[in-house]
Amino acid sequence: MVKVACVAAVSVIILGCHTMTQKPSFEPSPNAVKPVVYQVFTRLFGNMKSANIPWGTIAQNGVGKFSDFNRQALAGIKELGVTHIWYTGVPHHAVIADYTEYDISEDDPDVVKGRAGSPYAVKDYYSVNPDLADNPANRLAEFEQLITRTHAAGMKVIIDIVPNHVARNYQSVAKPDGVEDFGATDNTDVEYARDNNFYYIPGKSFRVPESAVPLGGEEHPLADGRFFETPAKWTGNGARQAQPDINDWYETVKVNYGVRPDGSYDFPTLPDDFRHRDYQQHAAFWAGKSVPDSWLKFEHIVHYWLDKGVDGFRYDMAEMVPVEFWSYLNSSIKSKNPNAFILAEVYNPSLYRDYLQLAKMDYLYDKVGFYDAIKAIIGQRQTTDALEIIQTSMQDIEHHMLHFLENHDEQRIASPEFAGDAQWGQPALVVSSLISTSPTLLYFGQEVGEDGSENAGFGQPSRTSIFDYVGVPAHQRWMNNGLFDGGQLTEEEASLRDFYQQVLNISAHHPAMAGEYMSLHSANRLTQSDYDGSQFAFARWLDDSLLIVVSSFASSHAKSYNLIIPETLVSKLHFADGLFQGRDLLAAGDYQLHVEQGVGNIQINIQAKSAIVIEFKAFEKSNLR
Template sequence: MKWIDHTIWWQVYPLGFCGAPIRTGDHSPAPRLRRLYNWLDYIIELGANGLLLGPVFESETHGYDTTDHYRIDARLGGDEEFDQLISRAHERGIKVLLDGVFSHVGYRHPLFQQALVEGRDSAAARLFDIDWEADGGPQPRVFEGHGGLVRLRHDAPETVVFVTDVINHWLDRGADGWRLDAAYSVPPQFWAKVLAGVREKHPDTWILGEVIHGDYPAFVSQSGVDSVTQYELWKAIWSSLKDENLYELDWSLKRHNKFLETFTPNTFIGNHDVTRIASQVDQQKAVVAAALLLLLGGIPSIYAGDEQGFTGVKADTVDGDDAVRPPFPPSPSELLPFGEPVFEAYEALIGIRRRNPWLVNARVDRLDLDDSQYRMCVYATDSDEFLVLHLEQGGRHVKVYRGEHDLLWSTYSWSGAIA
């Protein structure tokens, strides 16, 4: 088994987590990344062993409008803070994944500004997708209608070289892998060319592509990424629990079984772009969702705060992500006690996963399903080991068994359970 098969990611959006100003225009240098040092032991206590970072590179506002891929955002610190974070994480056996924004850059990116000044025949211009014939002068093509997000030109060899160099630069500095933001918006052939140059230097790195919908196995095959974000299962988990329609979950698990034949998906019930699971459903069902996340096949990532029962609703406004990207206290000791029962549940469920490492590639067979309950067998493909998960009361409770009768854990006995 590769190192990724044993990895459980704890995902952090650093600018929010560390309390950096997002939209004020204040880019005063401050070593805020150091706040994460205090949370590394917490990751281990939880049972995770991976730190999946959101964007940490110089940007205009929220991190996804990068202006320098080679520089740590001044609002977070600098090279010293990054190197220390990598070193301290690795000392604890924690892998670190970086977030690469290579679909687009921020409008004020120096190379884009240089392209506008020097014109379409310049070296800088070959990196960007610019409509040079537009009324009123050259206009960049932008990412999903966002005027401040300028598209890179993905059919240009120069862009392949640029992105390959950025990825290798930070892998050389100690990162263990990359999440490719908005990978779905970039031709898979581009990623294939980039990753060929990455794996030549770093054959053990792990590459995760953000893909929301579509043919996941085809994207993995054509792009060369190791995994993609399993949004289908994410939606099925919260939606089936919210509507108490366990047939939706069953349908998606059949699809999930097929995906696992080709690659191991990144599974999640929350991230920096979506409403918190405890706001989609109540706290009790959020713990049932955690059981599904941690006891089904896949490479799970836990969005920081979900394991404490954090709530937050994403809104379609300029500041609509703020509620799901809040600042965290300087250390775990300052967390409020209300999240302790949820943390306890996560610890127990991660403990079961750690004792059953075959779960990373496990498949699911339906045993019983009706309007109120779903009993499934989660089984190993290379041995006779299996667990039975029994969702009851429309998904309000879950029981976890080894075999048919050995009860390992249940929301009925969980300290935060609601009858």
């Protein structure tokens, strides 16, 4: 194991060092300033098996359970500054396993991706994945117990809702009395009817895509290249062929929200001035109006989970469902729980404001923009200039744009296909989590440098598989056979996790995170030769507390420069001329802010692939003269 070296700069400044024992030395806000969301792939979190056989069974590769999230595990998550846990893969989705003794129908491998199945092909919205239960007969009660444990640990619960599509073989065995399955009363003789839940291809039967090889070619009684569905339904991504392409979402079917095949709407539309009205006014708009049946079904589903204690939802591919439906659904949710956390996957920047303001989402992914820029900067394909441009363009909605560096869809930072080195996560995390008032998302295993290299079967290396049973090696070392104490981590992994812990606690609890922001980038780019396109600096402040944040995306070599603090910021903070003492909240180094004639400067010496977060108090003048 290689120890990380500290590099001493001139005077008393210490930079580029991080040790596991150091904790953030600031006065935290008594309540979380902004959310930190921990996304965990529920079936992988507690799995201790490490065989990782491609297409392996549960017996071979193992599976995690709800019960793995015990008090110790939840405490380990909480110490990362986490406020919300997004339990991914909870609603019962199609899976290749025999649970017929629990009155669950078998799923056909011809329309299931992987052996464990996609969490986004939900088969029963009123139940949970039986794989996750110690006793599948009590699976719902076991999840309810997990909700209770999570709340007791001081965190809230988020689960996925996937309104755009459901599994090809949707069949709820747990639905409450009086609830009909999707499609149960559809008129299948027509392509479209407003209150049909699905779209149909009359006169044609579904055919399995060419080149589909379920279970990697392993024999299975149902893997015969056929799946009975007549008439065929539109596929989840909108494909309208009876035989979808292998690259289509062929395991799912598209849900109909009253959007006619020509794209026109069969429901009332929202006046544009509703983008600035609150959820109560949205709820009042929909009261008494006739809406498509699918709207009613999903409203019942989300209320079902709210009643069980779920605190919020992450919506898959929200932009494929009309804004009006979201206005209807989200205003209904907020009427029941005004504090519900609502996060949506939207990738089209031109739609961001519609889905925030008209659809009443709380938060959207900031992928096509912030994440893509960070990834390009790490790959040396772009300079940090892009970050300033993006953040400026988002100022009116920055609070609502969730930042992340990994999630189940994206490549692991440590994978060769992304950065090949988990240390790149350090400068990226500092910028991503501290630049705005928006939430930060952490994907499990990211904090210990998981590289996603396992070939699990259907899922491809670089992304930890969401389709198959697999062990997650670096995470398993933190799990330490169920002790959840990091006892098997390497020194580098433990140091990285401690770094994440420090930064995310600043993000969640430092008062300045609720304050104002100013970029320091352009002012220094123009005046400092060593402050180049690999550096990014900004300020965050509230009242008398100032944070100066500097990240280095240089691939090698330290950088030294005088960081200019512009007169506009010095004036806003009422710093008089003189010397002010600061401290790095990450490495405990000391810094001097020198203010002369209303302009400040700080001597910076920063290592490659690292970051510093300096806290200044307006009243803390240095004794040095």
